Amino acid sequence: MRYQFEFRPYQRRFLRSLTTNHGKWDIREGIILRLTDETLKVGWGEIAPISWFGSETLEQALDFCRQLPGEITDEIIFSIPDELPACQFGFESAWEWESEFFSMPNAQCPMPHAQSYSALLPAGEAALNQWETLWQKGYRTFKWKIGVDAIAHELKIFESLIHTLPAFTKLRLDANGGLSYEEANLWLRTCDNLKANEELALEIEFIEQPLPVEQFQQMLKLSTSYETAIALDESVATLAQLTACHQQGWRGVFVIKPGIVGSPSRLRKFCHQYLIDTVFSSVFETAIARLAALQLAAELSQNNRAIGFGIDHFFEQEETWLQSLWKDL
Secondary structure, three states, X not given: OEEEEEEEEEEEEEEEEEEEOOEEEEEEEEEEEXXXXXXXXXXXXXXXXXXXXXXXXXXXXXXHHHHXXXXXXXXXXXXXXXXXXXXXXXXHHHHHOOOOOOOOOOOOOOOOOOOOEEEEXXXXXXXXXXXXXXXXXXXXXXXXXXXXXXXXXXXXXXXXXXXXXXXXXXXXXXXXXXXOHHHHHHHHHHHHHHHOOOOOOOEEEEEEOOOOHHHHHHHHHHHOOOXXXXXXXXXXXXXXHHHHHHHOOOOOEEEEOHHHHOOHHHHHHHHHHHOOEEEEEOOOOOHHHHHHHHHHHHHHOOOOOOEEEEOHHHOOOOHHHHHHHOOOO
């Protein structure tokens, strides 16, 4: 099959800076793709790289798109190299697109059946002021960034947060690889002690990526030393990394960001073969990539964990924005 290929770069400003151990993030940049087949059916895709997380850079993705001809084939789509995982996801998602189901890029994304969203709280003390608004919107699982400030200060905020959140809330702590080995042990001991407190009805679901990617063996050791679970995130950003960690013995939680993991078809094959414990998570994509990601989450999630797509409060409504991006094409 042959397709007419068009692409358009975009920029979206966060309503508030996203602060992680990697620094502050103010503008989300990416590329929207459009494929039109010989019957004039349209497929939409999105390339939303995060280079500091393990994908290609935006400029590498743009260079790849610019060197393609105006007409591409299935062979081109399925021969994109592994060094361009966000491009693999974007083009293959466009190829899989069902235009009858999702004919416009501003359509509403369906919620996967029997899934719930995890809402991302702001780092620091701001989390104490925002969780209630998100709770009122229906969120019952929250993720809070740690490893951003001094650990003593974060532990004080954490103490306030766990005694403020309602009973039966689930809380995930995300370090983005920003803890030392000693700090990771302290956080895990603190969480284990909370689990032993029968009066506390809140659940600490897991600590996400406590140590840097290169300290995989230490995280493997920590995962067998505490009751509190550990989830890998940056360590499994791409399908190649995910495969390597599984081969080295990781049987804990895998946080999968479909937008940068690589080929959806190869991801399906891996997940069906190994039945790994997954949490699917956003890369702050638009509705285009989000639909493809949510479909993968609905298909491949094993343990009914909340999916990490509760990020709408970081952007303005995107319906008009997406329409204007393509109005002259």
